[in-house]
Amino acid sequence: MAAIKTIGILTSGGDAPGMNAAIRAVTRTAIYNKFSVKGIKRGYYGLVYNEIEDFTSRSVSNIIQQGGTILKTARCKEFATPEGRKTAYDNMRAAGIDALVVIGGDGSLTGARIFAEEYDIPIVGLPGTIDNDLGGTDSTIGYDTALNTIVDAVDKIRDTATSHERLFFVEVMGHMAGDLALNGALASGAEAAIIPEMETQIDQLADLVNRGFRKSKNSAIVLVAENPSTGGAMGLAERIKKEFPQYDARVTILGHLQRGGSPTAADRILASRMGAAAITALGDGQRNVMIGVKNGELVYVPFSKATCHAHRVDYADIDLVKILSI
Ligand code: ATP
Numbered sequence: 001m002a003a004i005k006t007i008g009i010l011t012s013g014g015d016a017p018g019m020n021a022a023i024r025a026v027t028r029t030a031i032y033n034k035f036s037v038k039g040i041k042r043g044y045y046g047l048v049y050n051e052i053e054d055f056t057s058r059s060v061s062n063i064i065q066q067g068g069t070i071l072k073t074a075r076c077k078e079f080a081t082p083e084g085r086k087t088a089y090d091n092m093r094a095a096g097i098d099a100l101v102v103i104g105g106d107g108s109l110t111g112a113r114i115f116a117e118e119y120d121i122p123i124v125g126l127p128g129t130i131d132n133d134l135g136g137t138d139s140t141i142g143y144d145t146a147l148n149t150i151v152d153a154v155d156k157i158r159d160t161a162t163s164h165e166r167l168f169f170v171e172v173m174g175h176m177a178g179d180l181a182l183n184g185a186l187a188s189g190a191e192a193a194i195i196p197e198m199e200t201q202i203d204q205l206a207d208l209v210n211r212g213f214r215k216s217k218n219s220a221i222v223l224v225a226e227n228p229s230t231g232g233a234m235g236l237a238e239r240i241k242k243e244f245p246q247y248d249a250r251v252t253i254l255g256h257l258q259r260g261g262s263p264t265a266a267d268r269i270l271a272s273r274m275g276a277a278a279i280t281a282l283g284d285g286q287r288n289v290m291i292g293v294k295n296g297e298l299v300y301v302p303f304s305k306a307t308c309h310a311h312r313v314d315y316a317d318i319d320l321v322k323i324l325s326i
Helices: 019-032 044-048 082-094 106-119 143-164 179-188 204-210 232-243 265-283 315-324
Strands: 006-011 036-040 052-055 099-104 123-127 167-172 192-194 220-225 249-253 289-294 297-302
Touching (some): 044 082, 082 106, 099 265, 143 265, 179 220, 179 315, 220 232
Parallel strands (some): 006 036, 006 099, 123 289, 167 220
């Protein structure tokens, strides 16, 4: 294997708070260890369309506190084709890039795995997504910030829910993973979380109603993970109208505000540690792994495991939400 001299870095897929802290950590750790760094704009789009620039330690000044990503991000259809990846590879080599650090979610790391296998390129991934839906890691960069944003929003919705004595469905993101809804419910004292992981096991809406959630309470907030197959919070409100018309349900979809904002200290620290670990990994000859965190320790997770949808919610917490909301 040829020695790595120049490392390219990109952010891809949905932006997540803490991506900038990760870019900073990757760039500065690489430069500290005598590697050159190139910033690739707009994810894989920048590789395909040759938007690549030299990075210095000053390129990442004053960004640790900023949400979003200074490298911009994009979804790039061309990279999902062999022709697109060939162009990306040619551009990467022409720019002198020997290895990549890819910061992104499930799709971005799937693209990284395919690219690495096709062209034998050392690639290390960082889990950059608010969804916390990757395998082999307890947390992803951006998840903690999004969770805090959700809790802040639910606290505000609680005021109006209580005043009007209403049932509120609050839809959160998650890309078919229930972590944001479940832990958001635990942290905000919501009455229930309705998550895709439980969908085939019970009728969660009927369970909520059958629990008699309105008997001793004059308001209820239910966190609902986005789920195209059930229509998410809107779908549940429709069902309430038809099946349980005695309840007056309202819907709030938090949407993209969950993606923004200054990263929490926890996300900045996670991104800094993971960013530095990506460079250590490349220097040690690791390739085609994502940096994960398990029980506080950084670990290497093969891309195949990170993207195989192995991440599971803690089912005990589903009962805990119910117990704590009696
Ligand atoms: P988030 O979890 O925030 O949505 P993501 O990384 O999962 O982020 P995607 O839109 O799924 O976001 O993927 C980002 C990009 O990764 C795609 O636009 C595409 O360029 C690349 N990609 C995804 N899947 C593949 C694939 N199977 N082959 C090659 N490239 C892919």
